[in-house]
Structures are given as C-alpha cells and as structure tokens.
Amino acid sequence: MERASVDHLAHERNKAQFDVEAMKIVWAGSKHAFDVSNRMARLVANDPVFSKDDRHLLGRKELFKEAMRKAAHGWRRINELRLSDEEASRFRSFIDEPSFIDAHWEMFVTTIKGQGNEEQKQKWLPLAYKLQIIGCYAQTELGHGSNVRGLETTATFDPRSDEFVINSPTLTSTKWWPGGLGKASTHAIVFARLKLGTQDHGVHGFIVQLRSLDDHVPLPGITIGDIGMKFGNGGYNAMDNGFLRFDDVRVPRNHMLMGLSQVTREGKVLESNVPRQLAYGAMVYVRKFIVSEASTALSRAVCIATRYSAIRRQFGSHDGGPETQVIDYKTQQSRLFPLLASAYAFRFVGEWLKLLYTDLTRRIQSNDFSTLPEAHACTAGLKSLTTSVTAGAIDECRKLCGGHGYLCSSGLPQLFAAYVPACTYEGENNVMLLQVAKFLVKIVSQLGSEKRCVGTTAYMERVEHLMHCSCEVREAEDWLKPYVAMEVFEARSMRMLVACAQKISKMPSQEEGFSELSSDLAEAATAHCQLIVVSKFIEKLREDIPGEGVKDQLEVLCNICILSLIHKHKGDFLSTRSITPKQASLGNDQLRHLYTQVRPNAIALVDAFNHTDHYLGSVLGRYDGNVYPKLYDEAWKDPLNDSVVPDGYTEYLRPMLKQQLHNAKL
Amino acid sequence: MERASVDHLAHERNKAQFDVEAMKIVWAGSKHAFDVSNRMARLVANDPVFSKDDRHLLGRKELFKEAMRKAAHGWRRINELRLSDEEASRFRSFIDEPSFIDAHWEMFVTTIKGQGNEEQKQKWLPLAYKLQIIGCYAQTELGHGSNVRGLETTATFDPRSDEFVINSPTLTSTKWWPGGLGKASTHAIVFARLKLGTQDHGVHGFIVQLRSLDDHVPLPGITIGDIGMKFGNGGYNAMDNGFLRFDDVRVPRNHMLMGLSQVTREGKVLESNVPRQLAYGAMVYVRKFIVSEASTALSRAVCIATRYSAIRRQFGSHDGGPETQVIDYKTQQSRLFPLLASAYAFRFVGEWLKLLYTDLTRRIQSNDFSTLPEAHACTAGLKSLTTSVTAGAIDECRKLCGGHGYLCSSGLPQLFAAYVPACTYEGENNVMLLQVAKFLVKIVSQLGSEKRCVGTTAYMERVEHLMHCSCEVREAEDWLKPYVAMEVFEARSMRMLVACAQKISKMPSQEEGFSELSSDLAEAATAHCQLIVVSKFIEKLREDIPGEGVKDQLEVLCNICILSLIHKHKGDFLSTRSITPKQASLGNDQLRHLYTQVRPNAIALVDAFNHTDHYLGSVLGRYDGNVYPKLYDEAWKDPLNDSVVPDGYTEYLRPMLKQQLHNAKL
Known part of the structure; x- marks a missing residue:
C-alpha cells in the first residue's frame, strides 16, 4: 500500500474494533491467496507502464495501442519473473484494462481445452500458450445474441477437398462483438452451422486463421474490423470487439473442434461418447469466476464511496465548527452499508462456488451427473444476481459520492462502463433467470415424487x-437469530415458486404459462438466488474464523445483508405472508441499529479488501484520504487547461462577443 | 421526419388503433407548442453544422471547440431567422449539446432577472442578451455542494474604496463545477459570504468579471480552469465545468446583486421589502422545467428501446421461420411499457406544473404567499422523483436493447451520461426528498388544527x-376504476407519513427523529410524489381529448402507470394494509392484460413523441427501423478501422508473435 505522509483517515482506522489484517485473509480466501494477490497487485502498481492515469483522455487508437503495450509488457514480465499460472492470472487482472489478451486466455484457450480432442489440444495449445498465435471466440452475430441456435454462419463440408467452407450468408450473420477479434487476433474459434449436403447439423466450433502470421493482414475471403466505440471514456474501448464476415473461406476438416462431435473423412457426423453435460460443466466454471469478479468490482466501488463518505462533510455545522461527515447520515448509511455487506456476501458465495465446482468435477470424472443440473442452475442464477446487483451498486456508489463521483478522476465512471457488460456476456441476466425459474418450477412439480432435491434446492423437501x-x-x-432469517427466506422462495407453478398449471399449455408469467418467474428465481447468498453467508459464520473481532463484524454484515434484502423485497415477504407488517417494521428498527455498529468499522472493513490506489484508480478513494488537493491537481491535467485561452476562441467566441449583430434582439 | 425509402416498421405502424397525429398534439401540450417544436427540430436536424455523428470520437479539446462552433452558429441562425424567445429556446434545446451557452441563458440571465435590482437589470441584461458578455453561475465549491450556508468564499466590504474584496481562503473554497466557467465565460455571478468588518452576513451573489473582453485572458487575481473529464464519451464533456479561485479581487459595491438585500455606501446591510419567498418562486420555475426535461429524456430512451424491440428478434423460431420480435416477450413488455407509461405521466405532470407556476406567480404578485410552501415542496419532490426515475430508466432502456445498447451508436450511452447530472444539480435528489418529507410531516402534525391542507396535500384533510x-x-x-387507485395511493402515502410522524414523536428530539428515520421519510415522500403523478394523469383523462382512440390509449397507459407502481412498491402498499396480497395479485393479472393492449400501439405511441432521427441520435431507434445495415456502416467509421493492421502492431504485437521467448512456459 502506498502509505502517505499524512493519513486523513487515521482517526477512522483507529476506531476499528477488529483485526484488519486477519480480515484481509478472510476476504482473500486464504493466507496463500492473500499473499499472491498482495504481491501481484504491488508488482503491477509499481510498474509505470501499467499507469492508468490518462486513460480517460486517450482517443480510440491510442487506447488500443496502450492496451497492446500493456499486454506485451505484461507478457514479458510474467515470463521474466517466471510467474506461476495462478500468479500470472492475478497479475493480468491487476493490469485492469480489458484487452484482447483476456479473450485469448479466457475464451480461446479455455474452449480448445474444453472442446478440442487430444490431437487438437496438442497442436493448438502450445502455440496459444507461447502466444505464437492470438485467438478469440467468435460466436455472437449482428442479429443473434443469446440464442445460439439462431446463428446463421455456415460451415459446409466439401468431401472432395476434405475441407469446410465457411460463409456469412446474410448481413445479420456477421460475427459481431467478439473481444480481440477486431484488430489483434490471428485466429478465432468460429461457431457456425455444420452443413453436410442438404443436412443442417446444428452449431459447432471451428478454428479459423484470420490474419497472416507474417504481416497481420486478413486472409482472402475474410472481412474484419472493429465494431466501434462503446459506453464510457476508457471503459471497454481498449478492447477491440470486432466484426467478421466470411466469403468461401476454407479450413481443413480437422479444424472443427472434435472433442464432442466429429465429422469423418466420409462426411459422417459421429457423436463422441463424452457426455454432452460436459459443456454445462464449462459454463459452471466460467460463471463461478464471474461471481468472484462481481464481489471484486463491488468491493472497489464500495471502498471508494466509503472512504470519500468519511472525508466529505456536509450540513450540520454547529457554531461554525466543521460540518458533519456524510458517512454519519442515516440516509447515506442505509444506501452504503447494504452494499458493503453485499460485497462480503458475494465474496463468500463465490468461494463456496469454487468448492461446488471442485465437487462437480470429481463427480463428472466418475460419471456421476446427478448434481449437474442443480449446480448449473445455481451458478447461472448467481451469475445473474451478483452481476445485476454489482452494476447497479457501482452507479449507486457514484451517486453516494455526490457530484464528484461524476468526474472521471473518481474512478467510478470507468468502473461502471467497464463492468456493465458482465450483465450481458456469458448468459444474459434475464435469460439466465428464466432458465433458473424453469428449472425450479420443474423441481416443484416433482415434489412428492421419488426425485430428491439436492444442493441448494434441498430446502424444498x-x-x-x-x-x-x-x-x-x-x-x-x-431478527438476529440466523435460523429465523433462513426460514423466512426459504418460505418466501418456496411460496413464490409454488404460486408460479400453480398459475402455470392453469394455463392452456406449460409453454404459454412460462411465457405469460415470465415476470413472476424471474422474481421467484431472484428470491431463490438471494436465499443461496444469505445461506452461504450464514454457513460461513459457522466456521472457525480467526482474528480478534473478525467474526463479530461479519455477523453484523450478514444481518445487514439479510435485513436490507427483506426491506428491499418487503412486497414479496408480505404478499407470501412469510412475515407480518409488524415484523418488517421491527426488522427495519434492527437494521438502523446494525448501521450504528458498522459505522466505526466502515473504513477498516473496506481496507480489508486490500486494494492498492493503482487498482482503485480513484482520487476519491485514496487510501490516505487526501482528496481535495489531488482533485485540484487532476483538473489541471485536462488538455483544455493546456492554454489559458481555448483553441477556437478566435473563430467562434470572439466574433460573438465583439460583433454587435445588427439584428440582435432586445 | 426523415422518411426512408423502406419502412421496416410500417407493419407496426399499421397496427395502431389511434390517431397518431392527434396524440402528437397531446404530447406537445398544444397545437402551437407542437408547431414550434416540430419546426425547430427540423431546422436543427437539417443543418449539417449540428451533426452529432462523430461526437463520441472527439477528444476533449475538439469536443469543446465543436460546442463553441455550434453555439456561435446557433446564435447566428437564431438572429438570422429572427426567432422568438420561445422558438430560440426550443431551437437551442434541439442542438442537444450541453454547453456554456445553456449556463449563460438559464443561470446567468435568470439570476440577474431574479436577484438584480432595476439598475442592475438595465445595465447587465442588454449586454447578456446581445452576448457581448458570457456569464455563468458560480455557487458550488470543491468542498461544498448542497449546503449553500457552508460556502467559504468571502466578499469583504472595503468602505474606503467602496468595493468588495473577493477571496478564496482555503482550497475547499475553490469554486468547482459551474458550467461555462472553465473556458468560455467572461463574467460570473459568484456566491460568497458577505463580510462587513468582523460580521458575517451570509451568502450573497456578486457579478464578477473573470476575463478580459479584449483577449479573454483571466484578470489579475483570478485563477481559473476546467475541472477535467466527466462520465461518458461525449456526455457533458462539451461543457467547460470550471474551477475558480480569487486572490483579492475587487469589484465595485454595485456588483452585489441588490434585488433582495443591499449594502449601502456606509457599509450597512439593508433588507429590501421584497419578500424572501421570491427565491422559492425561482426554484419552482427551474424545477418545473427540469420535470419537463425528464419526460423528454425518458421519451427518447423509450423510443429507442421500443423501436429496436420491434426490430430485434430472438428465440422462438418454429420450423426455421423467423424468431420472435423481442417486444412480444412478456418480460420485455413488463420492463418497457411501464417506462413508456411513465414518459406520458411525467409529461402531464410537467404540463400541470406550468399551470401551478402561473397560478403561483399571480398570487405572489398580489402578495399571497399561502400556496408557496406547498408548491415549493411539490416541485422539489417531483424534480427528485422524475429525474431519479428517468436516469434509471435510460440505463434500463440500454439493457432492453441487449448488447447493442452498449454501443455509442445506440445513442443510449450519450443520453445516460448527459442526463444523470440532473439528479444532482438544482437540488440533490435525496436532499430534496428529505426536505419534502419534513414539510409533509409538519402538515401531518398540524392536522386537526385550523390550518388547511392546500393543493397536493388536500387529501390529508x-x-x-x-x-x-x-x-x-x-x-x-x-383496478381500472380511477377512484379506486387514487384512494389506494392516498391511503398508502397518508399511512406512511403518519407512521413516520408517530415514530418521530417518540424520539428524544424532533431533530434526532428526522435524522434517525431519514430513510423512512424519504420513502414516504416518494409515496406522496407518486400520488401526485398518478392523480395528475387521472385528472388529465377527465379533460376532453380529441383524436380517434387517443383517450383510450392514454387510459391504458395511466392504468399501467398505476399498477406497475403498485407492483414495484408492493411492500409499502401491503405493510400499510392499503391493499391485500390477493388484490396485489389481481393487479398483476390486470397489468399483463394491459400490456397486451399496448403492444399493437407501442410503435405509434413512441412515434407520437415526434423525435427526429437527429435528436434521437441512435441507430437502434431509427424511424425507418433500418438498424443492421446502419450499425455495420457506423462500425466502419471507427478510427481503429482506418488501417487494416493497427498502429502498434510492429512495436507490440509482432515481437510477441514472432519472438519465441526463451523462458516461455511449456
């Protein structure tokens, strides 16, 4: 941590009633995880190449060039320092710049690992690991997002040459959005409809070289480019999300990913004996990662808003003394502290998902797929819930910083603009919720049968x-008794799901019912997912947690999480009669009391995230709280301040001020 | 309207069950208002200088230069065309670029009109009207926002020279945020603590010249600049929000705005006999304008999302036919149609506020201040409610457009980034709500006394x-009976307010009670403001509204507005026992039915906003629905697509791809 000569938040830190260093370990997940993150964060923070200071001032080309520069330098450092895979991955994440290199590692490499056969892995992975090729994942099309079955790109087998011919038959079939595609990638995994003669065999992945490895020029038949500016000043604009069209592009037959299905030399499709469900396993893998990332993004926003709330003063001055710190206002607390509690809650549910995934992998390896549907629904739901909440919370934290949150130097515009895509990629959040709801309604309809409810649906028994x-x-x-809260959340979720199932059963068809009641279903799925979050927080508190006062703080946060959710969704709890209006009101009283308990610990609780000033990238969230002098310094750096009189004065302002227009009114 | 050769939305327009042209008049408020807006919008749209096409690609300096260019050209056109004040104001609004010229007209001119004495108006207004000076409004400081009493800048009267000496005694006293201050303004109204000897006479406004009228260089003692980049690519970055510091800057005594208070030659402060309440009248004026603007911003976002929802298709393909239009999904409808209804609701409450203001002005002129507190609370509350809802709704509309809403070419990122400051300026929304709540609790405490409840609080009788x-x-x-809905909203608001008042009365002091219960108070104030919105929509429907089917459509929208609010705030309605769970459920059933009625009229209902493609600035929201070819064209315009091989390839990508690093892993 960059320690300052003066710490404007020292008096806040002194108030803490728990061991902050111990809490850092809890947040990180383990001593080992803390050590790795701590070292990697500082390696990046102390390297001037990774400076983010002028990001919001760069034009599109410069932003992308910076992203290439950082990627190349990062790659060099990772190799020079001989970082482990774990270290390298953390190192890259602290660079904190969305770029083609993420798409390469997280999408291209992962997909070959998951969907390639042994021969393909042996051929492509070494090239990818050494960055001798740069890959991306080209699935979505201009007219097709969530519905993979609607993709239009075709890959037609030509038995004479033993090749696939790839085409973009319509404008809407243009590949659109893939990160890294626009400018950087040499290769892509292209998802296309497999055609054999007149037969359509559905969507499969094909490894396609896009650009020459000599001069990076697109290969014949390939039209490629960047899809243009996206939300935010920096945001995702360092990423070359791209478009791609094919005009009779040929690839050898063995470029189709053959881990799951194969096309033989004779043009026959063979399904491998590898179970289809493996694809679900891969989704669980990616989505558990996204849940962890949500807690990180949320923790950054909360850290900025909390620190600045302790620095900023407004109203309440008595006899000319200083105004009140805004963190002391109940309105501020009632908006900020539930987000702080959610950051911790998402962290713990993310940690638990890792265990779930380990268990799932072990089962799959021994051909036990019994827990897969539940694990898949659970991660899909948590992906949707945590990313939606986090996106909204980042914007809320911006508002909690008042006007200054709107300045790029607050770091919050960048965080928001770069984060919100998480609500869309890897399963659009509303589509996800409806999938989860359908799964849950099915479980409800089977209640009373032989079928057991497993994992996070066990309560339905x-x-x-x-x-x-x-x-x-x-x-x-x-309200502070954990089993009381648990049962209330279980009752609400159960009753909402049963109500949906009953209404659907009265509809002419189940399909019509699902369609007509989709809003109710999404709300019921949300209720179920909130139950998971709450229950995993409560389970965490049953563990032995070392460090003075640490568990006490987490108990307070857990209760805030519970009671603020009950308050926010009071309508659900009351309409299902899971609680009474009187109990809701008592919950609110308790909530205010809990805020008072968090207040002295607030700064220490965000210090426990262990974010460097580099990673936060926020003047308002500085560790030392030295906000105002630094805001003033930042302002001077704007290009508009390069000259006292602005460029354009002579052409536009001066004539207006000087020429008395003949027909000026008055 | 720029008519296209092919109208991809023609089949949607043909479905409409009402007279769209008549609805346009209803939306605009009158035939006259429609004519003016319609002419002005097209004048701007057809002028190439006002093109917004490359806004998101411009750097900070270029953006500001463009803003100056547009302001100068706009000024020239307004004079050449001899536009009336009303026309000029509409003309400027359609330029749709936040700039110093807005601050000049809306803040500088308005404040001199409202707070200057006759002599000052005669001196300054002609200069301002002819743009021989450019002015801004310098109130907020680096460390001081909503709390005007906390401002630190000082204006000390020097009786020897008959001048005020203006100083910035601390860093936090630096003026910060004023629009137009950073680069363009020659003058500012500076709010500072008036000091006479050792006496502090509170905050007053002073007209201060900032820059030389010869060469635009800041005058001695004045340090001035731009505060730096703000949220969004274009957004508010065309505006030169500035900072300003004073070091013994002297202005003549008659530069203090003397409409309300005066300082005499002898250094005595005289309060004028003009009532203080006039300042509240000015706030009502500005805030009613903001409510109108909210409905406009919301209508733009809803128009984009609705049109694209009719173009975009996803899932639900049967037998290889086209996929389903996303506007046909109940989830999409349940998120989109309440926003459409809110746009109309906010429009009507904005129109009503104009009448309220006219009535208020007439009363004030005859020294009747009886309705002022209620009118003030009502506009403050509606300002808070409508801007908060609109900001959230713009982001929701972005999500309703799926991934493509995240592209700048969708227009939604620009709309969001440029709109959200409305939640902060002219009364921060949360501060406003608490003010309203305090007013309402006071009314409650007086119930049963002689005091009558007037205007929007009449129901409390x-x-x-x-x-x-x-x-x-x-x-x-x-649920379709208007008086049923009205009473439910009245009961909810009344009961929440009474509950707050009762809880406060049990606290040790009222101040402590307000502080402790501020969250509850804000919720109660929101309930009251929603009641106003709903009641004004219902009142509108009692009018005679011409045009076939127009009133029917508005009735459907009004009911959607009512029932979606009840659904969203079900917790309030249930906990106050204003409705039962069963009634809430029936409301939801009715709501789904209403969505079905809106569906065929949705496109026509957004056409009625009469937005030009220029004003919308959105490929997704194009009138002709020709979305995909234009998205593709837009992409090609990105600077990254200037060259096939990106700048930086040789330095960064090629070495990575070509050099087999000795220590590369694997």
Missing part, C-alpha cells in the same frame, strides 16, 4: 412445513 | 377516512 410456517419474530433482536 | 378505509378491489377489472 420441507415444502409442507415452509408453506405453512410463520415467522417467530416478536421483537427486533429476534 | 381526509386523514380519518384514509387511515381506516379498505380497498374495494374484488376482481382484476376493479
């Missing part, structure tokens, strides 16, 4: 009880 | 009834 139980809260403190 | 009435809805259609 107690449907009889949950449909009729009533919440036992009589006074505000009763 | 029926407190006895509203505390005990129960909603009579028995089947879904009952």
Whole structure:
C-alpha cells in the first residue's frame, strides 16, 4: 500500500474494533491467496507502464495501442519473473484494462481445452500458450445474441477437398462483438452451422486463421474490423470487439473442434461418447469466476464511496465548527452499508462456488451427473444476481459520492462502463433467470415424487412445513437469530415458486404459462438466488474464523445483508405472508441499529479488501484520504487547461462577443 | 421526419388503433407548442453544422471547440431567422449539446432577472442578451455542494474604496463545477459570504468579471480552469465545468446583486421589502422545467428501446421461420411499457406544473404567499422523483436493447451520461426528498388544527377516512376504476407519513427523529410524489381529448402507470394494509392484460413523441427501423478501422508473435 505522509483517515482506522489484517485473509480466501494477490497487485502498481492515469483522455487508437503495450509488457514480465499460472492470472487482472489478451486466455484457450480432442489440444495449445498465435471466440452475430441456435454462419463440408467452407450468408450473420477479434487476433474459434449436403447439423466450433502470421493482414475471403466505440471514456474501448464476415473461406476438416462431435473423412457426423453435460460443466466454471469478479468490482466501488463518505462533510455545522461527515447520515448509511455487506456476501458465495465446482468435477470424472443440473442452475442464477446487483451498486456508489463521483478522476465512471457488460456476456441476466425459474418450477412439480432435491434446492423437501410456517419474530433482536432469517427466506422462495407453478398449471399449455408469467418467474428465481447468498453467508459464520473481532463484524454484515434484502423485497415477504407488517417494521428498527455498529468499522472493513490506489484508480478513494488537493491537481491535467485561452476562441467566441449583430434582439 | 425509402416498421405502424397525429398534439401540450417544436427540430436536424455523428470520437479539446462552433452558429441562425424567445429556446434545446451557452441563458440571465435590482437589470441584461458578455453561475465549491450556508468564499466590504474584496481562503473554497466557467465565460455571478468588518452576513451573489473582453485572458487575481473529464464519451464533456479561485479581487459595491438585500455606501446591510419567498418562486420555475426535461429524456430512451424491440428478434423460431420480435416477450413488455407509461405521466405532470407556476406567480404578485410552501415542496419532490426515475430508466432502456445498447451508436450511452447530472444539480435528489418529507410531516402534525391542507396535500384533510378505509378491489377489472387507485395511493402515502410522524414523536428530539428515520421519510415522500403523478394523469383523462382512440390509449397507459407502481412498491402498499396480497395479485393479472393492449400501439405511441432521427441520435431507434445495415456502416467509421493492421502492431504485437521467448512456459 502506498502509505502517505499524512493519513486523513487515521482517526477512522483507529476506531476499528477488529483485526484488519486477519480480515484481509478472510476476504482473500486464504493466507496463500492473500499473499499472491498482495504481491501481484504491488508488482503491477509499481510498474509505470501499467499507469492508468490518462486513460480517460486517450482517443480510440491510442487506447488500443496502450492496451497492446500493456499486454506485451505484461507478457514479458510474467515470463521474466517466471510467474506461476495462478500468479500470472492475478497479475493480468491487476493490469485492469480489458484487452484482447483476456479473450485469448479466457475464451480461446479455455474452449480448445474444453472442446478440442487430444490431437487438437496438442497442436493448438502450445502455440496459444507461447502466444505464437492470438485467438478469440467468435460466436455472437449482428442479429443473434443469446440464442445460439439462431446463428446463421455456415460451415459446409466439401468431401472432395476434405475441407469446410465457411460463409456469412446474410448481413445479420456477421460475427459481431467478439473481444480481440477486431484488430489483434490471428485466429478465432468460429461457431457456425455444420452443413453436410442438404443436412443442417446444428452449431459447432471451428478454428479459423484470420490474419497472416507474417504481416497481420486478413486472409482472402475474410472481412474484419472493429465494431466501434462503446459506453464510457476508457471503459471497454481498449478492447477491440470486432466484426467478421466470411466469403468461401476454407479450413481443413480437422479444424472443427472434435472433442464432442466429429465429422469423418466420409462426411459422417459421429457423436463422441463424452457426455454432452460436459459443456454445462464449462459454463459452471466460467460463471463461478464471474461471481468472484462481481464481489471484486463491488468491493472497489464500495471502498471508494466509503472512504470519500468519511472525508466529505456536509450540513450540520454547529457554531461554525466543521460540518458533519456524510458517512454519519442515516440516509447515506442505509444506501452504503447494504452494499458493503453485499460485497462480503458475494465474496463468500463465490468461494463456496469454487468448492461446488471442485465437487462437480470429481463427480463428472466418475460419471456421476446427478448434481449437474442443480449446480448449473445455481451458478447461472448467481451469475445473474451478483452481476445485476454489482452494476447497479457501482452507479449507486457514484451517486453516494455526490457530484464528484461524476468526474472521471473518481474512478467510478470507468468502473461502471467497464463492468456493465458482465450483465450481458456469458448468459444474459434475464435469460439466465428464466432458465433458473424453469428449472425450479420443474423441481416443484416433482415434489412428492421419488426425485430428491439436492444442493441448494434441498430446502424444498420441507415444502409442507415452509408453506405453512410463520415467522417467530416478536421483537427486533429476534431478527438476529440466523435460523429465523433462513426460514423466512426459504418460505418466501418456496411460496413464490409454488404460486408460479400453480398459475402455470392453469394455463392452456406449460409453454404459454412460462411465457405469460415470465415476470413472476424471474422474481421467484431472484428470491431463490438471494436465499443461496444469505445461506452461504450464514454457513460461513459457522466456521472457525480467526482474528480478534473478525467474526463479530461479519455477523453484523450478514444481518445487514439479510435485513436490507427483506426491506428491499418487503412486497414479496408480505404478499407470501412469510412475515407480518409488524415484523418488517421491527426488522427495519434492527437494521438502523446494525448501521450504528458498522459505522466505526466502515473504513477498516473496506481496507480489508486490500486494494492498492493503482487498482482503485480513484482520487476519491485514496487510501490516505487526501482528496481535495489531488482533485485540484487532476483538473489541471485536462488538455483544455493546456492554454489559458481555448483553441477556437478566435473563430467562434470572439466574433460573438465583439460583433454587435445588427439584428440582435432586445 | 426523415422518411426512408423502406419502412421496416410500417407493419407496426399499421397496427395502431389511434390517431397518431392527434396524440402528437397531446404530447406537445398544444397545437402551437407542437408547431414550434416540430419546426425547430427540423431546422436543427437539417443543418449539417449540428451533426452529432462523430461526437463520441472527439477528444476533449475538439469536443469543446465543436460546442463553441455550434453555439456561435446557433446564435447566428437564431438572429438570422429572427426567432422568438420561445422558438430560440426550443431551437437551442434541439442542438442537444450541453454547453456554456445553456449556463449563460438559464443561470446567468435568470439570476440577474431574479436577484438584480432595476439598475442592475438595465445595465447587465442588454449586454447578456446581445452576448457581448458570457456569464455563468458560480455557487458550488470543491468542498461544498448542497449546503449553500457552508460556502467559504468571502466578499469583504472595503468602505474606503467602496468595493468588495473577493477571496478564496482555503482550497475547499475553490469554486468547482459551474458550467461555462472553465473556458468560455467572461463574467460570473459568484456566491460568497458577505463580510462587513468582523460580521458575517451570509451568502450573497456578486457579478464578477473573470476575463478580459479584449483577449479573454483571466484578470489579475483570478485563477481559473476546467475541472477535467466527466462520465461518458461525449456526455457533458462539451461543457467547460470550471474551477475558480480569487486572490483579492475587487469589484465595485454595485456588483452585489441588490434585488433582495443591499449594502449601502456606509457599509450597512439593508433588507429590501421584497419578500424572501421570491427565491422559492425561482426554484419552482427551474424545477418545473427540469420535470419537463425528464419526460423528454425518458421519451427518447423509450423510443429507442421500443423501436429496436420491434426490430430485434430472438428465440422462438418454429420450423426455421423467423424468431420472435423481442417486444412480444412478456418480460420485455413488463420492463418497457411501464417506462413508456411513465414518459406520458411525467409529461402531464410537467404540463400541470406550468399551470401551478402561473397560478403561483399571480398570487405572489398580489402578495399571497399561502400556496408557496406547498408548491415549493411539490416541485422539489417531483424534480427528485422524475429525474431519479428517468436516469434509471435510460440505463434500463440500454439493457432492453441487449448488447447493442452498449454501443455509442445506440445513442443510449450519450443520453445516460448527459442526463444523470440532473439528479444532482438544482437540488440533490435525496436532499430534496428529505426536505419534502419534513414539510409533509409538519402538515401531518398540524392536522386537526385550523390550518388547511392546500393543493397536493388536500387529501390529508381526509386523514380519518384514509387511515381506516379498505380497498374495494374484488376482481382484476376493479383496478381500472380511477377512484379506486387514487384512494389506494392516498391511503398508502397518508399511512406512511403518519407512521413516520408517530415514530418521530417518540424520539428524544424532533431533530434526532428526522435524522434517525431519514430513510423512512424519504420513502414516504416518494409515496406522496407518486400520488401526485398518478392523480395528475387521472385528472388529465377527465379533460376532453380529441383524436380517434387517443383517450383510450392514454387510459391504458395511466392504468399501467398505476399498477406497475403498485407492483414495484408492493411492500409499502401491503405493510400499510392499503391493499391485500390477493388484490396485489389481481393487479398483476390486470397489468399483463394491459400490456397486451399496448403492444399493437407501442410503435405509434413512441412515434407520437415526434423525435427526429437527429435528436434521437441512435441507430437502434431509427424511424425507418433500418438498424443492421446502419450499425455495420457506423462500425466502419471507427478510427481503429482506418488501417487494416493497427498502429502498434510492429512495436507490440509482432515481437510477441514472432519472438519465441526463451523462458516461455511449456
């Protein structure tokens, strides 16, 4: 951490009632994870090539050039320092610049690993690992996003030459959005409809070389470019999201990814005996990663807003003394502290997903697919919930910083613009929620049958009880009993799902029911996912957690998480009669009391995220709280301040000020 | 409207069940208002100088230069065409580029009119009207936003020279944020603490010349600059929000705005006999304007999202036919149509505020200030409600456009980034809500006394009834009776306010109560403001509205507005027992039915906003629906596509691809 000579937040840090260093380990997940992150963050922060200071001032070309420069330098450093895979991955994440190199490692390499056969892995992975080729993942098209089955690009087998011929038959079939495609990639995994004669065999992946390895010029038949500017000043504009069209581009037969299906020399499609479900396993892998990333992004925004709320003062001056720190206002606390609690909650559910994935992998390897649908639904739902909440929370944190949050130097515009795509990629959030809802309604419809409810749906086995139980809260403190909260969340989720299932059963068809009730279904799925988040936080607190006062703080945060969700979704809890209006009101009283308990620990709780000033990239969120002098310094750096009199004065302002227009009104 | 050769939305337009041209008049407010807007919008749209096409590609300096160019050209055209004040104001708004010229007209001119004395108006207004000076409004400081009383800049009267000496005593006293200050303004109205000897007489406004009228160089003692980049690619970056510091800057005594208070030659402060309340009248004026602007911004976002939802198709293909238009999905409808209804609702409440302001002005002129507090609270609350909803809705519309909404060419990033400051300026939204809440709680505490509840608080006179009435809805259609909905909203608001008042009365002090319960208070104020919006929509429908089917459509929208608010705030309605869970569920059933009624009219309902393609600035929202070819064309314009091989390839990519690093892993 860049320690400052003066720490304007020292008095806040001194108030902390727990061991911050121990909390850092809890946040990181383990001592080892903390050490790696801590070292990598500082390696990046101390390297001037990775400076982010002028990012918001760069034009499109310069931004992309910077991204290439950072990627090349990062690659060199990773090799020079002989970083492990784990270290390299953390190192790259702290560079904090979306770029083609992410698409290469996270999409291209991962897909070959997951969908290539052994021969293909042996051929392509070494090239990819050494960056002798740069790859991307070309699935979505101009007219086709979430619905993979609607893709239009074709790959037609030509038995004479033993090749596939790839074409973009329509404008809407143009590949559109793939990161790294626009300018950097030499290769792509292209998803296209496999055609054999007149037969359409659905969508498969093909490795296609896009550009010459000699001079980077696109190969014949390939039209390629960048799709243009996206939201935000820096944001995702360092990424070359691209478009791609094919005009009779030929690739050898063995460029089709053959891990799951094969096309033989004779032009026959063979399904491998590798179970289809493996693809779901890969989705679980990616989405658990996104949940972890959500907690990180949320923690950054919360850290900035919390620190600045302790620095900023407004109103409440008595006798000319200093104004009140805005963090002392209940309105500020009621908006900020639930987000702080959510950051921790998402962290723990992310950690738990890692265990889930380990368990899932072990089962799949021994051909046990029994938990796969539940694990898939659970990660899809958590992906949707955590990214939606985080995107909204980043914007809320901007507002919590008042006007200054709107300045690029606050770091929040960049964080927001670069984060919101997470709501869309790897499963659009609303599409995800409906998938989860359908899965859950199916579970409900099977209740009472032989079928057991596993994992996060296990509570549904107690449907009889949950449909009729009533919440036992009589006074505000009763809300602090974890089993009380758990049952309330279970009852709400269960009752919403059963209500949906009943309404659907009255519809002419199930399909029509799902369509007509999709809003209700999405709300029920959200209720279920919130239950998962809450229950994993409560489970975490059953563990032995070392460090003075650490567990006490987490208990307070867990209760804030629970009660602020109940308040926010009071309509669900009341309409399902999971709680009474009186109990809701008691919950609110308790919530205010919990805010008071967090208040002295707030700065220490965001310090525990262990973010460097480089990674935060925010004047408002500086560790030392030295906000105002630095905001003033930052302002001077704007190009408009290069000259006292602005360029354009002579052409536009002066004539207006000097020429008394003959027909000026008055 | 730029008519296209092919209209991809023609089949949608043919479905409309009402007279779109008549609806355009309703939306505009009158035939006259429609004519003016329609002519001005097209004048701007057809002038190539006002093109917005490359806005997101411009660097900071170029953006500002473009803003100056457009301002100068706009000024020339306004004079050449001899536009009326009304026409000129509409003309400027369609240029759709935040710039110093807005600050000049809306802040500088307005403040001199409102706070100057006759002599000052005669001196300064002619200069300002002819743009011989450019002015701005310098109130907020680096460390001081909403709390005007906390400002630190000082203006000390020097009786010897008959001047004020203006100083910035601290870093946090630096003027910060004023639009037009950074680079363009020659003058500012500076708000500073008036000091006479050792006495502090609070904050007053002073006209200060900032720059030489000869060469635009800042005058001695003045340090001035731009505060730097803000959120978004274009956004507010065409505006030179500035900072300003004073080092013993002297202005003549008569540069203090003396409409309300005066300082005499002898150094005595005289309060004028003009009532203080006039300042509130000015706030009402500005805020009613902001409410109108909210409906406009919301209508733009909704127009883009609605048109693209009719073009975009996804899933649901049967037998290889086309996929389903996303506007046909209930999830899309349940997110989009309430926003469409809100746009109309905000329009009508904005129109009503104009009448309120006219009435208020007439009363003030005859020294009747009785309705002022209520009018002030009402506009403050509606300002907060409509801008918060609109900012969120623009982002929601971006999401409703899927991934493509994230492209600058969708127009939504620009709209969002340029709109969100409305939540902060002219009264920060949360501060506003608490002000409104305090006003309302005071009214509640006076119930039963002689004091009458006027205007939008009149319903509180029926407190006895509203505390005990129960909603009579028995089947879904009952929700369509306007008086049913009205009473439900009144009961909810009344009960929330009474609950707050009761809780506060149990606190040790009222101040502590307000502080502790601020979240509850903000929610109660929101409930009251939603009641105003709903009631003004219902009142509008009691008018005679010409045009076939127009009123029917508005009735559907009004009911969507009502029922979607009830759904969204179900927790409030249930916990106050204003409705039962069963009634909430019936409301939801009715809501889905209403969506079905809007569906065929959706495109025509957004056509009625009469937005030009220029004003929308969105490929996705094009009138002709020709989205995909134009998205493809737009992409090619990105500077990254100037060359096939990107600048930086040779330095960064090629060495990575070519050099087999000795220590590369694997």
